[in-house]
Amino acid sequence: MVLDDLGDSLKGTLKKIANAVHIDTKLVKEIVRDIQRALLQADVNVKLVLELSKKIEKRALTEKPPAGMSNREHVIRIVYEELVSILGETRELPIKKQIIMMVGLYGMGKTTTCGKLATYFKKKGLRPVVIAGDVHRPAAYEQLKQIADQVKVPFYGDKKEKDAVKIVKEGLSKFKRSSDVIIVDTSGRHKLEDDLIDEMKEIFKATRPDEKLLVIDAAVGQQAGPQAKAFNDTVNITGIILTKMDGTAKGGGAISAAAEVGAPIIFIGTGEHIPDFEKFDPSGFISRLLGMGDIKSLLEKAEESMKGKDAEKTARRLMSGKFTLHDMYDQMDMMSGMGSLSKIADMLPGGLASKAKDVDMAKTENQLRMFKIIMNSMTDEEMNDPSIVRASRIKRIARGAGVENRNVKELLKYYNMMKRMMKGFSGNRKMRKNLMKQLDFGK
Numbered sequence: 001m002v003l004d005d006l007g008d009s010l011k012g013t014l015k016k017i018a019n020a021v022h023i024d025t026k027l028v029k030e031i032v033r034d035i036q037r038a039l040l041q042a043d044v045n046v047k048l049v050l051e052l053s054k055k056i057e058k059r060a061l062t063e064k065p066p067a068g069m070s071n072r073e074h075v076i077r078i079v080y081e082e083l084v085s086i087l088g089e090t091r092e093l094p095i096k097k098q099i100i101m102m103v104g105l106y107g108m109g110k111t112t113t114c115g116k117l118a119t120y121f122k123k124k125g126l127r128p129v130v131i132a133g134d135v136h137r138p139a140a141y142e143q144l145k146q147i148a149d150q151v152k153v154p155f156y157g158d159k160k161e162k163d164a165v166k167i168v169k170e171g172l173s174k175f176k177r178s179s180d181v182i183i184v185d186t187s188g189r190h191k192l193e194d195d196l197i198d199e200m201k202e203i204f205k206a207t208r209p210d211e212k213l214l215v216i217d218a219a220v221g222q223q224a225g226p227q228a229k230a231f232n233d234t235v236n237i238t239g240i241i242l243t244k245m246d247g248t249a250k251g252g253g254a255i256s257a258a259a260e261v262g263a264p265i266i267f268i269g270t271g272e273h274i275p276d277f278e279k280f281d282p283s284g285f286i287s288r289l290l291g292m293g294d295i296k297s298l299l300e301k302a303e304e305s306m307k308g309k310d311a312e313k314t315a316r317r318l319m320s321g322k323f324t325l326h327d328m329y330d331q332m333d334m335m336s337g338m339g340s341l342s343k344i345a346d347m348l349p350g351g352l353a354s355k356a357k358d359v360d361m362a363k364t365e366n367q368l369r370m371f372k373i374i375m376n377s378m379t380d381e382e383m384n385d386p387s388i389v390r391a392s393r394i395k396r397i398a399r400g401a402g403v404e405n406r407n408v409k410e411l412l413k414y415y416n417m418m419k420r421m422m423k424g425f426s427g428n429r430k431m432r433k434n435l436m437k438q439l440d441f442g443k
Contacts (some may be wrong), residue, residue, distance in 0.1 A: 006252065007289045009038035010083075014076055014290060023071040028060045036296045041138050043221040046261060048086055056082050066371075082284060084243055087255060090264045091239065092364045095124045099172075099182045099207050103231050104215035109269060111140060111245035113215050114185045115147035116277040118271065122153060123266040126180040126236065126338035131171035132157030133203060134187040151274060154179065155419060165202045172207065172399055184209070204235050212237045213275035214263070218245045224257035232261045243269035246276070325383040329375050332368050346396045370403060371411045377401040 013034045021331030032053045039049045056078055093100075100117070104110040118128040130148050132155070134140035140155045148155035156171035168184055175182055186203055189196045195305070204212070214237045216224050231237055240258045245251055245268045257351055259267045265280040375383065379399035382389050389397070395409045401408075 004043040006038055010035070010079075010290055013038070014079065016419070017072055017075050020072060023060070023075055025061060028057055028075070031060075031075070031079075032057045039252060042252035043256075044086075045225065045256035045260065048256050048305045048375045052082055052086050055085075071241075083286045083289075084282045087285065088259050088262075088264060090280050090282055091266060092279065093211060093239070093266060094173075095121070095126065095338060097126075097180045098210040100185065100211040100213060101184050101186060101204065101207055101209035101235065102213055102215060103186055103235060103237070104188050105227065106137065108188065108215045108217045108220075110188060110215040111143050111185055112147060112272070113243060113267075113269060113277075114183050115151050115153075116274055117213075117267070117273055118148070118153045118181070118183055119151045120267075120277065121181045122151070127178070128181040128183060129154040129156070129171075129175045129179040131168055131175070131182065133164045133168045133171075135162050135167065135182050136189070140185070140187075147274075164199055165206050168203050169206050182207075195412055197230075200234050210237060213239050213241055213266070215241045215243060216257065218251035218254045218268075220244050221236060221253035224254040225260050228257040228261045228263070232263060237261070237263050238265040238393060239264055241265075241267045241269065242280075246270045314374060325375055325378065325386055325415060328415055328418055329372065329383070332372055367410075370401075370407060371414065372407055374398075374401045374411050386412055417426070 013031055013419065014032070017023070017027075017031060035056065036053050039052070040046065060075045060080045060083070063074070063078070065071055069077075075241060092103050094220050102117075103112055114130050118130055121128040130144060130153060132141050132144045134144075141159050145155050145157065154175065156167075156174055158167050158170070164187060171184070184203065184207055187196060189329055190216050212235045214231045216227065220227065222407060228237070228240070239284060240263050242251065242254050242258075242265055255265070267281050268278060268285075270276045270278065374397060377397050378389075382393065382397075389408070398405045398408050
């Protein structure tokens with residue numbers, strides 16, 4: 001999970017509140033010190049930490065809990081609300097025709113983020129394209145071209161041309177009518193130098209972008225503040241994308257930098273792969289950090305993964321108790337489209353998340369991948385009625401999938417377990433009715 005050390009510290013603080021016999025001044029001050037220490041260790045700006053701790057202390061000591069809520073629950077809610085408040089407001093990029101200018105220093109993950117952003121808009125039904133405006137980093141052209149090919153979006157660049165503004169203008173001319181979203185990757189440097197600032201200003205004039213997105217590596221710590229301010233002064237950034245949120249305990253510096261310049265964090269990158277990219281939701285982010293889960297983001301990922309499939313038809317089949325290997329294959333497809341199992345586990349509420357952490361995620365993912373390979377070697381008849389898969393068929397399927405007989409038996413055992421679960425679920429009329437209602441299928 002992102003910012004693991006901070007999350008563990010804050011969860012310890014919440015546990016201290018929950019286990020307290022009563023809430024008094026001594027406990028509140030102790031809690032505030034714990035929160036201050038945790039945030040400072042995560043590189044959150046000192047000024048923000050002091051403002052936050054004062055608010056928590058004042059509210060915890062003066063506010064009365066609403067009816068039906070205990071003092072402990074009320075203080076936990078105050079901590080949650082104030083942590084959400086330091087992240088500021090977020091916003092969604094409009095789903096419309098637009099030009100997006102990407103800015104940031106070297107090593108921030110800007111070029112990879114162009115591909116992730118293009119994929120985001122592609123899933124929304126728009127036609128994104130990317131332009132290679134970084135003429136200074138030798139590998140920038142090839143990297144962006146490879147990413148564009150990978151996500152299957154049009155690409156424009158010129159390896160021999162060293163005039164970034166000229167390349168961007170040519171790309172705009174080429175894609176103006178055939179695309180909806182033009183994403184312009186610009187040059188970075190090791191630091192903000194005058195010639196980089198001048199080049200950014202020229203590209204800004206040439207493109208007149210609707211969005212100017214600053215890409216910041218979450219590991220840069222307190223340096224993120226001056227960086228964000230310098231870019232903001234140059235092009236007036238409209239949003240921030242934080243990258244590498246999966247590999248650092250020091251993401252607080254980048255998060256507080258966003259608050260300092262008043263630009264919203266719009267997306268976070270949670271890994272190197274294209275699917276490791278999600279909309280930033282302050283309340284969901286803090287919920288995950290505190291071990292409360294993030295069901296909203298989980299449902300959004302599931303919905304996105306089910307696009308192009310008849311979700312209602314699938315749900316009705318499962319609710320009726322009919323469950324074939326085709327259905328199980330679709331479930332595995334949906335899960336793989338949602339990202340890694342460890343990231344899905346982060347979004348589960350406390351108890352479920354802690355149980356999921358005891359599971360060897362990498363081993364489970366490998367097993368599910370193997371199961372899909374095995375099912376690809378089965379006939380339609382076998383997928384619809386796995387009960388016919390006996391010794392001779394097991395041998396043939398294993399040979400076709402390049403696995404051992406025992407692996408095919410493991411798949412059948414897993415399927416039978418899932419089928420029993422689905423049967424028990426379909427037999428619970430109340431649970432079935434509630435789920436169908438939540439999915440808007442019961443109208």
